[in-house]
Structures are given as C-alpha cells and as structure tokens.
Amino acid sequence: MPSNPSSSWLNLQNIYYSLNSCYDNLNWSIANLYTDYKVAISGQTTLLALSSKHVPHPNIIEIYSISGDKLWSIVYNNRPEDHIVDYHFRNEDLCLVFNNNRYRYYSDFKTTFNEYDYTENIIKLENLSSQFDSSTVSNNGHYITDLENNETEEVFQVLEVKLWKDYLVIRQSQRIIISDLNTFTNYEISLQSLDSTQIHNICFTSTTNDILISYKDTVIVCKVELLFNNYELIDQGLTDGPFTSVSPSPNGELICLFNDKTSTVYVINNKFDRILLEYNTSDESSIPYQIAWCGGDVIVLSLRDEIKLIGPGQSSISHYYDLIEEDENEDEFDLDRLLRGNTTAPIVTDDQDLSYVIPILKTESDGLKIITSNKIQFLSRASDSAISLYQIGSSHPASILLDCIDKLAVHSSKADTNISLLKADGTLLTAMKTCLTVALEEFNPFWQKKILKAVSFGKAYYDDGYYNSDDYLNTLNTIRVLNQLRSSSVGIFLTINEILEAGWKEVILMLLRRDLHLIAIKVIESLKLTDLKSLVYVHWCCYKIRKEANSSDAELFDLVKKKLTNDTSVNTISMEKISQVAYEEGRINLCKLLIKLEPSIKQKMLQFLKYEELELALTESIQSGEYDLSRIILLYLQDTLTLSQFFRVLNQNEIKESEIVSDRLFIGDELVGNLWINGIGKDDIDTLEAYYTQEDKIIQLSNTKLKIFIEEADDTDESYYKSYKSRLQKSINRSNIKRINKLYQHELDILELQKRLGETYLTNFYNDKAISSILVRLIGMNQLKPAAKIVKDFKVTPEKYWNLVVETYASAKEFEKLYGFITDINDIANVKSPIGFQPFVEACFKYGGPKDHITNYIKNCTNIDYSERVKYFVKNQDYELAGQEAFKVKDVRILRDLLKYNLDDQVKTSINEYIAKLGY
Numbered sequence: 001m002p003s004n005p006s007s008s009w010l011n012l013q014n015i016y017y018s019l020n021s022c023y024d025n026l027n028w029s030i031a032n033l034y035t036d037y038k039v040a041i042s043g044q045t046t047l048l049a050l051s052s053k054h055v056p057h058p059n060i061i062e063i064y065s066i067s068g069d070k071l072w073s074i075v076y077n078n079r080p081e082d083h084i085v086d087y088h089f090r091n092e093d094l095c096l097v098f099n100n101n102r103y104r105y106y107s108d109f110k111t112t113f114n115e116y117d118y119t120e121n122i123i124k125l126e127n128l129s130s131q132f133d134s135s136t137v138s139n140n141g142h143y144i145t146d147l148e149n150n151e152t153e154e155v156f157q158v159l160e161v162k163l164w165k166d167y168l169v170i171r172q173s174q175r176i177i178i179s180d181l182n183t184f185t186n187y188e189i190s191l192q193s194l195d196s197t198q199i200h201n202i203c204f205t206s207t208t209n210d211i212l213i214s215y216k217d218t219v220i221v222c223k224v225e226l227l228f229n230n231y232e233l234i235d236q237g238l239t240d241g242p243f244t245s246v247s248p249s250p251n252g253e254l255i256c257l258f259n260d261k262t263s264t265v266y267v268i269n270n271k272f273d274r275i276l277l278e279y280n281t282s283d284e285s286s287i288p289y290q291i292a293w294c295g296g297d298v299i300v301l302s303l304r305d306e307i308k309l310i311g312p313g314q315s316s317i318s319h320y321y322d323l324i325e326e327d328e329n330e331d332e333f334d335l336d337r338l339l340r341g342n343t344t345a346p347i348v349t350d351d352q353d354l355s356y357v358i359p360i361l362k363t364e365s366d367g368l369k370i371i372t373s374n375k376i377q378f379l380s381r382a383s384d385s386a387i388s389l390y391q392i393g394s395s396h397p398a399s400i401l402l403d404c405i406d407k408l409a410v411h412s413s414k415a416d417t418n419i420s421l422l423k424a425d426g427t428l429l430t431a432m433k434t435c436l437t438v439a440l441e442e443f444n445p446f447w448q449k450k451i452l453k454a455v456s457f458g459k460a461y462y463d464d465g466y467y468n469s470d471d472y473l474n475t476l477n478t479i480r481v482l483n484q485l486r487s488s489s490v491g492i493f494l495t496i497n498e499i500l501e502a503g504w505k506e507v508i509l510m511l512l513r514r515d516l517h518l519i520a521i522k523v524i525e526s527l528k529l530t531d532l533k534s535l536v537y538v539h540w541c542c543y544k545i546r547k548e549a550n551s552s553d554a555e556l557f558d559l560v561k562k563k564l565t566n567d568t569s570v571n572t573i574s575m576e577k578i579s580q581v582a583y584e585e586g587r588i589n590l591c592k593l594l595i596k597l598e599p600s601i602k603q604k605m606l607q608f609l610k611y612e613e614l615e616l617a618l619t620e621s622i623q624s625g626e627y628d629l630s631r632i633i634l635l636y637l638q639d640t641l642t643l644s645q646f647f648r649v650l651n652q653n654e655i656k657e658s659e660i661v662s663d664r665l666f667i668g669d670e671l672v673g674n675l676w677i678n679g680i681g682k683d684d685i686d687t688l689e690a691y692y693t694q695e696d697k698i699i700q701l702s703n704t705k706l707k708i709f710i711e712e713a714d715d716t717d718e719s720y721y722k723s724y725k726s727r728l729q730k731s732i733n734r735s736n737i738k739r740i741n742k743l744y745q746h747e748l749d750i751l752e753l754q755k756r757l758g759e760t761y762l763t764n765f766y767n768d769k770a771i772s773s774i775l776v777r778l779i780g781m782n783q784l785k786p787a788a789k790i791v792k793d794f795k796v797t798p799e800k801y802w803n804l805v806v807e808t809y810a811s812a813k814e815f816e817k818l819y820g821f822i823t824d825i826n827d828i829a830n831v832k833s834p835i836g837f838q839p840f841v842e843a844c845f846k847y848g849g850p851k852d853h854i855t856n857y858i859k860n861c862t863n864i865d866y867s868e869r870v871k872y873f874v875k876n877q878d879y880e881l882a883g884q885e886a887f888k889v890k891d892v893r894i895l896r897d898l899l900k901y902n903l904d905d906q907v908k909t910s911i912n913e914y915i916a917k918l919g920y
Helices: 384-390 397-410 412-425 428-441 445-461 470-486 496-502 504-513 517-527 530-547 553-566 576-584 588-595 601-610 614-624 627-640 643-651 671-679 685-694 698-712 720-734 738-761 771-780 784-793 798-811 815-823 838-847 851-859 866-875 879-888 892-898 905-917
Strands: 010-012 015-023 037-041 047-052 060-065 070-075 084-090 093-098 102-106 113-117 142-145 152-155 158-164 167-172 175-180 186-190 199-204 210-215 218-225 230-235 245-248 254-259 264-269 275-280 290-294 298-303 306-310 316-320 360-364 367-371 376-381
Touching: 010 316, 037 084, 037 360, 037 367, 047 084, 060 093, 084 158, 093 158, 093 167, 158 199, 167 199, 199 245, 210 245, 245 290, 254 290, 264 298, 290 360, 290 367, 290 376, 298 360, 384 397, 384 428, 397 412, 397 428, 397 445, 412 428, 412 445, 428 445, 428 470, 428 496, 445 470, 470 496, 470 517, 496 504, 504 517, 504 530, 517 530, 530 553, 530 576, 553 588, 576 588, 576 601, 588 601, 601 614, 614 627, 614 671, 627 643, 627 671, 643 671, 643 685, 720 738, 738 771, 738 784, 771 784, 771 798, 784 798, 798 815, 798 838, 815 838, 815 851, 838 851, 851 866, 851 879, 866 879, 866 892, 879 892, 879 905, 892 905
Parallel strands: none
Antiparallel strands: 010 015, 015 376, 037 047, 047 060, 060 070, 084 093, 093 102, 102 113, 142 152, 158 167, 167 175, 175 186, 199 210, 210 218, 218 230, 245 254, 254 264, 264 275, 290 298, 298 306, 306 316, 360 367, 367 376
C-alpha cells in the first residue's frame, strides 16, 4: 500500500508543498534534455517542442507529449537569408519566427499553417514618456551599405522572442514588435531612446499590459495601451542590476530579479519600492539555471541535481535528484562557477561534465511543473482540504471518515463508532464534501479509490435528509476522465484547477489535435458536455476528408452524412468548416454536397455564394422564401452573364445540381422568371421586352406593360379618368387578340365603376385598382347592397364575397355588423353560408369577437366533426355546451377531459351526470 501522501510533503515555514510525479518514465531516449535541446513548453504544459542546441539555427523541431511520445515533426530548410530564430507555443499552437521578418502560425499537428509578416502594415505606437524622448536617440543598431547605390540601411536583427497572452513579441535592436495572433495586426514600440546593448531581457506581467525591460542596473516598465496606440516608459530607479532574469509572480503582486554577477536573487513588490527578499546563491551547488514561481509567495531555483524552494525570510528547502553518473570529486571542482558569465545558464562545451540533472521549470496557475530527461513532476502548495484529510494525527471529520476504511477490515466496530461520532456531531456531510474535493486534486489512483470508497461508506450512513448523489457521481466521472487524459498514451496531464481555468472545451480541442475522437466523445458523454459534441464531429469529418485521399467524393459524402445523421444530438452542426476543407482539398463536388447538409438556410446560401455557385444559391433562396437575397443574386447574374445566359436562368423550371445529387431541386410555375419580372424586370423595360420577345410571350408583355402603366398613373389627378380611358380604348383598337382585348375591356369597366362610385360617394376610388379592393371599401362603408350588385355584375363568386365581408368586419372589430350581415339575410339558424361558419368562428377568435356570437356560429358549424365543435366550445369557455356536444355522441373520454378544466360547480355537476347516464 502506498504511504500516506503527507509523508513526502516539503515543509517550508509550516507551509506544506506536495511534490507529485506525473510520469516517472518518459517514452523517449533523451539523456540530457536541458543541455542538448532548446525546449519550448505549451501553455498548459501538455506539449514540448525540442530542437538541438548544437546547430546555429534549428532545422528540425520535434513535438512531444509530456509523457515522451513524439506527435509530429517540423523540418525546415534553413538558409542564411531565411532561417528559424526562435519558436514558442500559444496554448498548443506553435509559432515559428524567422529572420526574414516573417513568422508561421501552426494550428494543428498536420503542418497546417499560415505565414505572416510581422513588419507589414505596422502601427507605430506613440511614446508618451517624458523621461525617454526623442532627444536621447541612440544609434547603436546594425547597418549595411548597398554597394550599388552606396546607401546605408538598418538591419533589424531578432534579439529575443516571447509569447505574451495572445501576442507574439519580438525584440530587435531598436524596437519591440507586438503581433496580435487573433487579428494579426502589428504594433511597434520604439527603443531608440535606449541603448540596445544595455537591454538584458524583457518579460511580461500576467495581470496587466506591462512589459518589464531589464535595462542597465534597473527595470523599465513599458505600459502599453494598444487600444489607444501609445506606450509609456517608466524607469523604476533600481541600482542592484543588471538583472539577467526578471520573473513576475502569477498574481502579478511580486517580481523576482536575479543578478548573476552578484549571485543574488531579489523579490520586490510590483511598485518596485520594497525589497521583500534578498537571497545569495553563491553557496549553492551551481548557479541557478532557471528561476520560477510556485504560487504567489515562493520562488524555485533550478540547480544541478536539485530544486530549491525559497520562501519569505530566506527560509528554504531542497529536493534532490539522483546523479546519473557518480563523481566523487565533483564537489572539489565546480565547473559551473568557472563558467559564470553574463548569462543565467552555463556555457555548454564538449568537455563539460553532463552527468547531472538540470530541471526545467514551468510555472502554472496552481503550481509548478518540473521537467527532466526521465520524469515529469508537479509541485504545488498542499490545499487546506488535503492537509485536513492526510496529515497524520488530523482530527478533521474527513480524516476520521477515511480512517473508517482501514478499520472496516479488522475493526469494523471501530469504524461503526467513528461514523456514529460523525453523525452525532453533524459533520458527516462536511467529511464527504472534503473527501470529494481532495479526490479531484489527487494524482494517485490508489488514494482516489480509497477516498471515493470512504464517501460511498459515508453515504450509506447519511440520514439527515436527502443526500444528493450527483456530487459523488460527477466527481467519480471526472476522476475517470482525468486518469484517462493523464495516461501515458494520451499524455495530457492536467490538474482539475488547470482544467477548470482553461475550460473543458480546450481539453476536447487538445484531444482532437491528437485525433483521439473516440476518447473525446467518451469525455463528453461522461461529463454531459453535449454542447461540445459538434466540435468532435466537425473535426472527424475534416480529418476523414484530408486523410482518405483515395476515396471518391460520393464515398466521402456518404461517410460524413452517415456519421452526422446517426447521432440526433448533432443535427444542427454547421457544415461551413467541413465544406471549406473539401474545397481546400480540391473536392468541389463534395463541397457542394456537404453544403446541402447545412441546417441553416442562410448559411447554406452564403456558402454557395462563397464558392460562386450562384444558381444553386438562387434555388435555395427561392425555396426557402428568402426573396430579398434572391433578388440580389438575380441582379448579380444580370450584371455578370450575357443576355442569352441570363434568360436561360430565368426560363428554367428546374435547376440541376450538375449531377452531384440523386434528387433534383424543382421550382415550378416559372418562379425564377416571375420573381425577376415582378421584382426587377418591371424597372428595366428594355430587358423585360427583350426577354418576353425571345420567349414569344406577347400576351404577358402586354399585360405587364398595362400593370406598369396602372402603377405609374397619378391617381389624384382629375385627368386620370380621361387619359387612362383614352389609352385603354387605343389599346383595344390596335390589338387583334381577343384575350388581350378582353383584359383591356375589363380594365375599362373597372374604370367606369370607379368614376360612378366616386361621383356617388364623393370620394376617390381610383386608388382601388381591383374589384376586391373596391368591395372591401364598400363593405367598410356598410354599403352592402351596392357591393352585392358589383358582385353580380362582375361575376365575383359568393365564396370570395363572404370571405371579404368576414375579414373586413372582423379586422375592424365591427362584430355587430358582421352578425347583422347574416341576420339581415335570414334567421341565422336558416342561413346557408357558402363558406360555412368556421371562418366566422376563426375570425372572431383572431380579433376578439363576443362570446355569444361565437357560440351561435359554432352551433351552426354543421359541416365539421363533433370533436372540432367541442374544441371550439372549450376555446370559447362554453364548457356546458361542450359537455352537451360530447353527451350527444356518448364520448365519455371528452367528458372526463372536460373535468380537468376550472369549472364552476353547476357545470361540473352536469358533466358528472352525463358520465353517470352513460353508465360510467
């Protein structure tokens, strides 16, 4: 059985630090990691990028998981004018910086990258400093002379590269360049007021936008305001430099400075006015190779075969590593001290003794990762919960509960006594909660299981109300996921705090980078992260399209479609990214097929437009009712196609998808042409006439011209009647086509009617172009007899007239007039409505008609099923009549359903009597 976790804790001023192994054996054969390799570490310490230190510029960069598995490699052909100068991670995206003013941004492990110029369209920030202004400009840059024109120009050599939040920061001799990795916008901070030879390094605070510049014997704070395009340089007035290392704490409150000439480490506050710690390292086993923070108040030195924790008051504690090779005289001859110079790390030579471990440190938000050639460790402050649970002699309820598990096997009665004490004190729930918290923090599966077993034991005895087991189940599932991620084959070793800070989405993206789709799905299902499932499916589909180079478009489409349709929880996945990958791979037909699976109509059309599939976009926009977009597409087609090509588009009743799908999109009734004519063509009479002439549609041309003339006529002009009548008569005389003359004559009859009605009612009727509009106006004026005569003269169907009456009166809330329309004709019970009485009922419901009117209308709905009448009565709250209707047909189910409503006693009694009479 593993020993108690507290036995290995490091005690620094009564504060406990836990040093846990993440991986005790790494899956690589690297012997001297620090000495032989330049190492870049990803944001959450899940990846290591390695390149040899024994070449001037790296040409091979290998990416490993922190368990030592190689994931991919980058091979770059270096040249003097184009070589890699540095590389860093942004989360798990790798940035390569070149000496030719460019950098590459890799977004996956498959060499997918974009390349950018970090001097292109650069925005020069304004210097607000009074202390460092243009009057102190230095000329210590690097210059070359062009032999052809004898002109001198400055060469900007890359001196330092850092990754800061979402920014790539590049220091050159006379400037600092900041490139925003979200927008790829470049900013320049001028350093001409500083002597570049006296700038030792730069670093950044995590909580502000400040750049700390180690300059001469001091530190200059550069306050950057990208939003306002300015910066300010503030000298902090320190005198204990030069500082070869500047490291702000994770919370930004403290800053650690190291002067390698005096071998002194300083810790000061972020206002630079108070020294909190001064520690001399000259008596250590070596100079510090690296200095990093563990939490907000402890610094850690990376020494030879050792890490040293230094806390307030110069108190310290060390953890030692076994020597790779024994060297008895090592203490007598310290090569490191002989090699001390102006850098924090010793110079590596072929003769140097490399038989010791040099730990590489990486500060995390909740601790410190320690990386050596053969193991990965995590150093963190022991939480209060862990101390309460693990510390030997602890009387905390959680510790007592955990102790019950040991006593169960040999002293079950003592376990029962302990649990009884916890119940009596009312601390059992506290004990279980503390155990669950520590279980999530724990790395060792043995202790995880033991703690969960203790919680399960406590659950069985918890009787002070209902215990919500969701906390236990969620913790159990989370631990399973954490252990799966931490396995050597996956190599994503994260603490629960790191995951909660980054978010589970970031973890899923890490798995997808490694093409671990099945594990990603299991994580999502275990933790019920259903909103992240679409990420997995989209990545899997893109992965398949890129990988299956020998599969046809049809095969890949079937594969993608089957994958997306088998899981109903991902029916709303956007196809934008998947179709884009297909397009990038040169699979144009597959791209079109995938767009057809897009659930959003708008996105589907936008994707067709993106890939210039205009006819397909037109088809989709018309079918979906997006007529505004359809008109825009038609205008674009009209401008870009020849007339014959454009008329072919207008005249097709059916648009095919170039044989990319088995089903065909059908648009009937010449909808494309009609849409263009009514929306665009009427304003382009020449093109319209050419279209109708080509299609031999003379009648349609004449009819359309007539409509255009009517729309353009001045209805308020008194001469309208004479001018319009004259044009109609001339048109009749010129035309020899009976159908056309009939249309003109009908229009002439309407004109005469408009004149007659205007004279009768002393109002303008010329605005009412159609007979139906005239009828609606007369109905609204309650002139039903003249309206009835027009119906007869112009052969309007009774059904149309009655519907106009119903809609006109109901929409105007003239319900008495509507009711009178029926009763004036006859008694409502004897009226034969040509449209039935359902339209009356629906209109009254829609516009809030009187309840008694609606009841009478429902009673006369004899042409519908009794169940529909019951629904109408219920909607009108006529529960008594609804019951009578159901009783007539002996429908007990409806009668019982009526009892569910809020009925008054009399109605409820009546319905119960109906049910009893039916024998139920």
